[in-house]
Every structure is written in structure tokens, then in C-alpha cells.
Amino acid sequence: MKLIIPAAGIGIRLAGSMDNPFPKLLIPLQGRPLISHLLRIASCVGSFSDVVLILGPEYERVTETVRDLASGVNWASKTTITCIRNRKYSETNSIYSVWLAREFLQGDVVLHDGDVLITPSAFKRLVSSASGNDASTLIDTSTPVPMEETKIRMSQDRIIAFNESIASDAAKGRYVGVTRFTPTTSTLLKQQINSLVQQGDVKVYYTKAIDRLTADINLKPVWTDEASWLEIDTLEDLRAAGNRARQIIDEIRSENQGTPANFVVRVDS
Numbered sequence: 001m002k003l004i005i006p007a008a009g010i011g012i013r014l015a016g017s018m019d020n021p022f023p024k025l026l027i028p029l030q031g032r033p034l035i036s037h038l039l040r041i042a043s044c045v046g047s048f049s050d051v052v053l054i055l056g057p058e059y060e061r062v063t064e065t066v067r068d069l070a071s072g073v074n075w076a077s078k079t080t081i082t083c084i085r086n087r088k089y090s091e092t093n094s095i096y097s098v099w100l101a102r103e104f105l106q107g108d109v110v111l112h113d114g115d116v117l118i119t120p121s122a123f124k125r126l127v128s129s130a131s132g133n134d135a136s137t138l139i140d141t142s143t144p145v146p147m148e149e150t151k152i153r154m155s156q157d158r159i160i161a162f163n164e165s166i167a168s169d170a171a172k173g174r175y176v177g178v179t180r181f182t183p184t185t186s187t188l189l190k191q192q193i194n195s196l197v198q199q200g201d202v203k204v205y206y207t208k209a210i211d212r213l214t215a216d217i218n219l220k221p222v223w224t225d226e227a228s229w230l231e232i233d234t235l236e237d238l239r240a241a242g243n244r245a246r247q248i249i250d251e252i253r254s255e256n257q258g259t260p261a262n263f264v265v266r267v268d269s
Contacts, residue, residue, distance in 0.1 A: 006097035007114025008056030008086040021057035047077040054097035056089025079261040105190040113177030122228040135185040138176035139221040150175035159219040162211040
């Protein structure tokens, strides 16, 4: 299984301006950078052959941090951590970052937003939920759904729309930021992302490709609640993160058995 984390955003709502981009993976949370928690959670959830980070602002600083962390996180199976540089981070969005990692969009794949933490138990439920022609996505129903967030509409037990334009009062829930694809559905996702990028649609979120897939695949919700996840998109999110961050981090397995990951740095040309 592969874990792809698009994290090349500017972080303007944290930094305050375009002139001072902030890499979200370095946000300090409970004494560790956010990327440390992401790697530790992933290492105790499943066997990932590859963990792929697509990075933007302060690329060298982030890769050095990841390199240092990679030696302290052990994995149950042979794992390679690859950092890919998105040089066009200021003029593109997450769909372009995922496109840069397109060689990894095959087989079993998890797409995981770089500013989101989820509990290992929620992650495990997601990983075990998809098979065949299915894909599964974490959906929260416990809080009001902001208009600007990706939301879902359902028909019976299937997601039939997955986008920001769904009216909040018509939405069944909001996207948490983590989706799991099977070999069949990751191939279809890759095709959609290639199509959008080739037509120049590089300033959209990768969720546009998922929305286009809802007509062709069974996209299933995996329901979660507010206590199971945390997004840090603004300074207000960061200030309010305390208790929920502790709950999530406390679930991380204390025993870290296995072997350290290989580490690869790759620069987009």
C-alpha cells in the first residue's frame, strides 16, 4: 500500500501573507512537528511500501526534518519515504502535487491531506473498508459543514457528489481529508488527474478528480466524528488543537517496532 501526502500549500491562513509561506508539516503540535505525528500514526496503522510527500515552501528545511524523523520511526515492513518538490506550488493546487506523484498512483493507495491528523483507529477502519471497485473516504457528520469545505451528497449508501458547491443544508457530511483507493479505483483516479492536468486545470483541489469518479465507482463513506480527527488550516485551528491533538496522539502505539524507512529526495524538473 502507498500513502501519498500532498503538502505543497503556501499556508497563507497560517502565515498571514503570500510573502511568508509556511510549510504546514512543520507546525509544532504537542512538542513535535505535524509530520512527525503523521509518520508515527501511519507506521502503526498498516504496511506502507511507500510514503510520498509532495512539498513546496522551504523544501530543503522540510526534507531535512523528514530525513531526521525517518530514522526514528520504525515500520512493520520495508518502507521508502520519498520527498518530491513541487516547484510550482505558488501557482498550482493539490491536484498538481498529486499528479507529480502519479507513478505511485497504482495498487492500493491512500491520499492523505498534509494538514490533517486522524486517530489510528479511524485510519485502520478506512484502510480495511475498501475492496474491488470501491473507494472509501472519511466523512465527518458531527459538526456544522462550512460552505467552503468539500461536502458529500448520498444516494442510499453511495456518495454521488463530492465537492465544495454542495449546499451545506443538503450535505450529508464534510470530507475529513483522507481517501483510500483499491488497485482498480486508483487507476481510474490517475486517469482523471492526468486528464485535468493535461487540460490545464492545475489550480483545483484533487477532490475534483474524485468528484468526477463518483459516477463510475462506488465511493463509500467511513463515518467519523469530531474527536477522531483534526485539521490545522488557520491560526484558530492551531490554538484550538490542544485537547483533540492529545486524544489523537495518545492513541499512537507506544511500541515502535520494525525497521527505519529508506529515504529518497526527488526534485520535479
